[in-house]
Amino acid sequence: MGAIVGVISKNNNNYLKGMTNLLSHRGNRSKEIINKDIGVSVRYSKNLEDNYYDNGDISVVDGNIYNYSELNEEFNASNKAELLIKGYKKYKGSFFKKIRGVFSIALWLKDTRTLVLARDPFGVRSLYYTKNTNDDSLLFSSESKAFMVNKNFKKKFNKKALKPFLSFQYAALDETFFEGVYKLPHGSFMQYKDGEINIEKYWKAEFKPNKASLEEHITDIRDIMEKSVERHKVGLGENLGSFLSGGVDSSYIAALLEPKETFSVGFANYGEAFDETDIAKDLSKIKGFNHNKKVINGDECLSVVRKIQYHMDEPQANLSSIPLYFLVHMAKENMDVVFSGEGADELFGGYDLYGDTPKMAMYKKLPFKFRRAIREKVKDKPQTRLNAFLNRGGAYLYEDFIGEAKVYTPKEANEILRDEYNVGPSAYDIAKDFYEKNSSEPEITKQQLMDINYWMPGDIFQKADKMAAIVDLDVRMPFLDLDVMEVASKIPEEYRVYKNHHKYALREASTNVLPDEWAFRNKKGMPVPIRHWLKDEGCYEEFKEVLTNDVAKEFFNTDILKTMLDDHYSGSDSYQRHLWTVYVFLIWYDIYFIKEDYLMEQ
Structure with missing residues (x-):
């Protein structure tokens, strides 16, 4: 670093x-x-x-x-x-x-x-x-x-x-x-x-799929990933480390790297839904790696939010920055360089929102005009599973997919912002403009390009760079290599998403070094149990103070925020991401415009 x-x-x-x-x-x-x-x-x-x-x-x-x-x-x-x-x-x-x-x-x-x-x-x-x-x-x-x-x-x-x-x-x-x-x-x-x-x-991402067979694509992926991992090892000794979750991306990198140490973080008290450390430990045992894990609780996580937002430079509401904060600290105790599986989803088509489920594909055979009319009837109603399905099925792509994350809709943002701050472009405007510039591309490719151009540099690597920098840790990401991108760009849509398996070609490629259980494990990401924390009285009171104080009133309609917080606390609705996004913004604003923490740092 x-x-x-x-x-x-x-x-x-x-x-x-x-x-x-x-x-x-x-x-x-x-x-x-x-x-x-x-x-x-x-x-x-x-x-x-x-x-x-x-x-x-x-x-x-x-x-x-x-x-x-x-x-x-x-x-x-x-x-x-x-x-x-x-x-x-x-x-x-x-x-x-x-x-x-x-x-x-x-x-x-x-x-x-x-x-x-x-x-x-x-x-x-x-x-x-x-x-x-x-x-x-x-x-x-x-x-x-x-x-x-x-x-x-x-x-x-x-x-x-x-x-x-x-x-x-x-x-x-x-x-x-x-x-x-x-x-x-x-x-x-x-x-x-x-x-x-x-x-x-000097470079922009492009997809140019060819007509090679699945087996040829698998061979190409295996060859380039072995070369990329070796290239990223240049200048390093034998004391290698790797982040390891339960997913295929980090598991594939670890299997190719054969590190001495692996590292994972999970959350206490909420079961496997929020803790993959045992899965990572199992693979490490199979492969002969020494596994290091840390299980953290809500109080620990909330205690570092201010420090995280200080280091981010700009407000950043991706909750996975919290486990990453603890992960880099744990890794730094052992070594100066670790490997990570970042980038595979965007290059190889890994996110669940890429493409349509079989049911959605069938629904989309109906005329768009008909689906759009149904969406208009249900879009403002409580988002049950059925309403969410109908809402998405009648949406334009820029309404449905602005990237891997979407918190407030533009309408919701308009409702909570004070007029003075309701002046920026809407997320739909940004996405619509991008998709129009890439109008000739298939839908999955448009989604991947949206993420490569916005989500990756704006979110994923913002937190990766800034969190690793806190402890001066060098994090190497072999998927993020232009030669890997060249191989990924040639894979046709049907091998990116196949029979509900996302990044299918990559998963198949990994089976020469991973058990099938890991190669085809469903994606979990790095979920954080904020929805549970917000039902704790102490967390509720902390959020209420930040979301309703005079600084919050400068930017937001705090009555709406207070209603969302109360509804979540009572269990009548779920607003954890909406509340978290505003909360971290206000923490960040306090750091850089009120208390000016950087002056104390200096």
């Missing part, structure tokens, strides 16, 4: 050290490079010298280049930072597509006085930039919280970000919750010269 920070201003030394120090959790050593044009710094705990280069041209990098040796045969660079300078000078932005790895990069080209920023294809590493400053300086950083200690930064809440957040559960816009602060889009590079910003995509 590492971090990069930079300033281009009249005095590049101003605040650079403070910005760098605020990110000390991402590495205990740092290097600053300052000249009349730019000030940059990089943080790392190990191999710091490999991540910066300065001969007038400057390069700093946060991340891993797994094919460094292969790329360097052409350039004979002294380290990976110099390789990036040489590669960019020869190939420009297309060089980033040659890299197999995860990264955020800053290059300064002295001859043209140009800054180049780049982010890896899938957006595993974060990179923020802003010109919202009193002195017209440009700031960039691996975490946006670094801007807060620069006194030239103009901190202001971005009202447009709240409405889509309530639906997506994460910050879905390129502009963050801080006005004028932007995330560099994944798979993109930015050039900054003479005060002008130009952003280009």
Whole structure:
């Protein structure tokens, strides 16, 4: 894990050290490079010298280049930072597509006085930039919280970000919750010269299925996954570790990796529905891994919410960030690098919402106009299983699927937001625009592309990067390799979802190293028993205070929130995700705009 920070201003030394120090959790050593044009710094705990280069041209990098040796045969660079300078000078932005790895990069080209920023294809590493400053300086950083200690930064809440957040559960816009602060889009590079910003995509996800047989696809998956795991092991010794749940993704990675240690987290008191640690332990025993597990309770989880939201930079309501917080801490006690199965669902078609069940496919043979009329009659009624089925069956895709998570519908968001904050784009508007740009694609492919472009960089990797950074843990994800994506892109829909088995081809491919019980286990994800916690009096009182105080009233119709909380507490309805999403936003707002926790950290 590492971090990069930079300033281009009249005095590049101003605040650079403070910005760098605020990110000390991402590495205990740092290097600053300052000249009349730019000030940059990089943080790392190990191999710091490999991540910066300065001969007038400057390069700093946060991340891993797994094919460094292969790329360097052409350039004979002294380290990976110099390789990036040489590669960019020869190939420009297309060089980033040659890299197999995860990264955020800053290059300064002295001859043209140009800054180049780049982010890896899938957006595993974060990179923020802003010109919202009193002195017209440009700031960039691996975490946006670094801007807060620069006194030239103009901190202001971005009202447009709240409405889509309530639906997506994460910050879905390129502009963050801080006005004028932007995330560099994944798979993109930015050039900054003479005060002008130009952003280009060097890679975008595409699916191009072929007519190969299932057996050929299985062979291709096995070959590329073995190569990707080996590639991600470069430079590591024998003391390997892997996150392990009960699902096929992490199990497949662990089986290929053959780690010494595996790690899993579950929740106490709620049975197997919220605890897969015994399943992970069983596979570890079969494979000869040493399994480490931790079972956590509700009080432990709620006690770390504030710290999690501080590190996220923006409000993030994915509940799985809580078990991940404990998981990275447990792993760090044993090692500095672990492997993870993230990315398989989006690439290979793993989510249950991808495609239609046999019953839905049959229902959709009825004319859409007829199904739409039925939906209009049931959409505002209590969502029984039947009503939910009819609602989905008559929905446009942008209404049905905005990504793997959907909390508030736009209508519900409109009802709880105060007029002043009901100004951002709706989730349906964002999804509709995306689907129109990909109108020629089949429905499953549209869903996968939506998740690859929004859910993965905005949610999955936001929490993965920020949680791992808390303990300076390097998490490697072999599914997130452009060569793996190339293989996945060739799989036709019928082998992505087949007879109710999602990511069917991947599951079949894993059977050469996994028992069928693990290869075809139904997806559970990382469920968190928040619905039970909210029926505990202590949790109820905590939520009531946060959801109804004066700060909450600034943004929301708190009477509606209080009614939802009471209905959930009494058991008359279930609103756990609606309540949690607003709760974490208000905690985040308190951190960054009221108590300003980052100042205490600094």
